[in-house]
Amino acid sequence: MGKRAFLSANEAAAYGVKLAKPDVVSAYPITHKPLWWKRLRISWQKAKQIMNI
Amino acid sequence: MVEKVADFLAEGEADYEYMMVESEHSAMAAALGVSMMGARAFTATSSQGLMYMAEMLNYTSGGRHPVVMVNANRALAIPWNIYGDHSDAMAMRDCGWIMLFAESGQEALDMVIQAYKIAEDKDVMLPVMVNVDGFTLTHTYDVVDIPEQELVDAYLPSFDTANKMCLEHPKTLCHSVGPDYYTEAKIAQQEAFEVAKAKIVACDEEFEAMFGRGYGGLIEEYCCDDAEYALVAMGGTVGTVRDVVDELRAAGEKVGLIKIRGFRPFPEEYFQSVKSKFKAMGVIDRSLCFGVGGTVFGEVKSALYGSEMGLKGFVLGLGGRDISVDMIKEMFAELKECPAGEYSDQPIFVGRRW
Numbered sequence: 001m002g003k004r005a006f007l008s009a010n011e012a013a014a015y016g017v018k019l020a021k022p023d024v025v026s027a028y029p030i031t032h033k034p035l036w037w038k039r040l041r042i043s044w045q046k047a048k049q050i051m052n053i
Numbered sequence: 054m055v056e057k058v059a060d061f062l063a064e065g066e067a068d069y070e071y072m073m074v075e076s077e078h079s080a081m082a083a084a085l086g087v088s089m090m091g092a093r094a095f096t097a098t099s100s101q102g103l104m105y106m107a108e109m110l111n112y113t114s115g116g117r118h119p120v121v122m123v124n125a126n127r128a129l130a131i132p133w134n135i136y137g138d139h140s141d142a143m144a145m146r147d148c149g150w151i152m153l154f155a156e157s158g159q160e161a162l163d164m165v166i167q168a169y170k171i172a173e174d175k176d177v178m179l180p181v182m183v184n185v186d187g188f189t190l191t192h193t194y195d196v197v198d199i200p201e202q203e204l205v206d207a208y209l210p211s212f213d214t215a216n217k218m219c220l221e222h223p224k225t226l227c228h229s230v231g232p233d234y235y236t237e238a239k240i241a242q243q244e245a246f247e248v249a250k251a252k253i254v255a256c257d258e259e260f261e262a263m264f265g266r267g268y269g270g271l272i273e274e275y276c277c278d279d280a281e282y283a284l285v286a287m288g289g290t291v292g293t294v295r296d297v298v299d300e301l302r303a304a305g306e307k308v309g310l311i312k313i314r315g316f317r318p319f320p321e322e323y324f325q326s327v328k329s330k331f332k333a334m335g336v337i338d339r340s341l342c343f344g345v346g347g348t349v350f351g352e353v354k355s356a357l358y359g360s361e362m363g364l365k366g367f368v369l370g371l372g373g374r375d376i377s378v379d380m381i382k383e384m385f386a387e388l389k390e391c392p393a394g395e396y397s398d399q400p401i402f403v404g405r406r407w
Contacts, residue, residue: 007158007197012197013097013123017095017165018067019199020095021206025055026087029055
């Protein structure tokens with residue numbers, strides 16, 4: 001049984017990509033933020049939860 | 054879309070390598086290189102980006118490397134316009150890629166998974182472009198079922214190919230040839246497209262058996278059994294036509310919808326089989342083949358050669374202009390006035406302002 005989510009077609013297609021398990025994704029995303037920025041943002045969100053701020 | 058793909062990686066939900074490159078041309082060149090190493094590659098683009106990767110599209114297809122790409126269908130410059138139509142994909146219709154068009158977010162998700170199974174089939178080995186209408190689909194939200202990974206793994210085996218760089222079995226890939234080999238290479242691609250017609254249907258049927266959702270392979274007929282007038286559509290427009298068909302059917306009108314899901318390979322056999330099924334057929338194009346008319350219309354007209362049906366080619370929804378329910382009703386009304394055997398030799402622009 002899968003799960004249901006409210007997604008744009010962009011996000012839905014991205015889920016398709018994740019499920020297809022490519023070895024490599026190559027991309028030139030105009031609006032992209034670097035991976036280190038995304039990881040920093042996630043770390044910051046987790047830190048805020050831990051510190052309750 | 055690739056931003057969401059990157060999010061999965063950043064959040065530890067995926068473990069693919071993510072290559073940030075400096076251009077769309079490089080994105081496809083990188084995907085080709087990945088596939089040449091026998092690995093599964095993905096990339097995505099849109100509009101001018103697809104134009105910029107044009108050179109590498111033919112390298113990838115000619116080399117028979119099964120890269121999968123999502124193209125968010127958008128208009129081409131000039132005038133520069135970031136909104137949706139099919140001009141980008143249609144400009145690349147002869148680049149040797151299988152081209153599928155999704156109607157919804159759900160179909161986009163499912164189509165990406167199906168695309169790898171089709172592309173990597175040993176009798177096909179062609180890249181697949183999954184087309185998703187820009188903005189009307191890519192940026193609108195709907196409830197989507199996300200399948201379980203285990204089920205997808207059972208449907209889609211890992212990529213295994215002999216068409217790769219291998220020190221134990223060295224070979225030349227993406228090489229140059231003279232006139233004595235080029236023709237046969239192109240014939241081999243053409244034959245693979247013929248094989249792909251059945252494979253696309255088979256992959257969709259297998260998907261339906263496992264996931265409970267099927268899309269008809271290359272074509273879906275909607276309310277066509279007793280229809281007298283039918284509209285042909287691709288992509289997100291299909292959903293609107295479907296609603297109008299329901300409304301007109303409720304009013305007693307014998308109308309139907311033909312959804313083209315697979316544009317390359319083109320479902321020529323289907324159109325040959327319905328040469329005398331309807332009184333008139335209309336084709337909705339969201340792109341222009343300049344000097345000819347609607348791009349899809351040209352293909353349908355060719356496949357219907359010898360038909361006595363009325364046939365009209367409508368062009369609308371360019372550069373993101375809305376395709377309304379009233380426009381679709383207007384097209385059905387025009388079909389009812391279309392005498393048998395008559396076809397439009399000039400594109401009919403629906404919703405033009407002047």
